[in-house]
Amino acid sequence: MLPPVSASLFRVFRILLVLAATFVVLPVVAQASDGERLFKEGLELLDKAKASGDQKLYAEACSKFEQSFAAEKSLSPLLNLARCEEARGRLRVALKTWQSAADLARSQGDSTAQILAQGGASSVAEKLPKIVLQPSARANGATLTIDGEAADPGAPFAVDVGKHVVVGVLGTEREEKEVTVERGVVTVELFAGAAKTTDPKPGPGPGPTPAPTSNDTDWALPAWITFGIGVAAWGGVAATSAVWLGECGDCLSNPDLDAPDAGLNISNAVLWVAAGVATGLSVTFFVLEATDDDGAESAPPKAALSVFSNGTSSGLRVLGQF
Secondary structure, eight states, X not given: XXXXXXXXXXXXXXXXXXXXXXXXHHHHHHHHHHHHHHHHHHHHHHHHHHHHOOHHHHHHHHHHHHHHHHHHOOHHHHHHHHHHHHHTTOHHHHHHHHHHHHHHHHHHTOHHHHHHHHHHHHHHXXXXXXXXXXXXXXXXXXXXXXXXEEXXXXXXXXXXXXXXXXXXXXXXXXXXXXXXXOSSEEEEEESOSOOOOOOOOOOOOOOOOOOOOOOOOOOHHHHHHHHHHHHHHHHHHHHHHHHHHHHOTTTTTOTTSOOOOHHHHHHHHHHHHHHHHHHHHHHHHHHHHHHHHHSSOOOOOEEEEEEEEOSSOEEEEEEEEO
């Protein structure tokens, strides 16, 4: 049998129980008080921000609501966080926060809070400007992003007011555009032009241009030399022919007359041959020179000498075309 407990000892035991309960309950009360305190501070900052339009106050108020929700996981801080984000213009964040609040209210069976959150989400969704990416037909399968987030072609993509970066990647082809959105729906066309090919890596530059080489032969000098010889030969022909005609102008029609000296005949014949050969060579050299200069055969120069006689006088005639 246990010994009886004295009244004083019983009072001490009861005091110890009260102290133990206090140590257990105090942290919970303190935690709840912190969440409530943060929530109240957030409300005060939000009112001041609405009155002044100070974005810094909006940011501080939203931070307080976020901390309060992290401490309590209750609906009030989350609903007010959605209101705060919407008021500061961060509509995409506000939409997601309203949707999270609606999901939490549904899980907690709070139909009133759920209706409120769904209404806030619908209101923000209507305010949000949107970007619709419209790639061309050839860009089927292109990877599309808006501010780094994947986007579907033809589907409205909700964005905040301001500048946004749109990127499309199609194989090795990449197109990037910066779009400023204020309200409504903005359609952005991508890959509207012809396909762009990726430039190959530049190779080494061309080497130095080689000095032009030419296989042309200078035919002008021999042409003019043979032309000069031809002129001299034709001059000799003209002179010997004039002497021959002076000595025996009627020898061809009257065989009874004595023929001129044989040396004169031989000289005249040699000069005729020399003149013919020199003329032929001169014309040939001029043709070769013209062909080398123009790259194609042009009209060859012509030069010729002829002896004329009209019975009373004789002379040397030069015919040329260059």
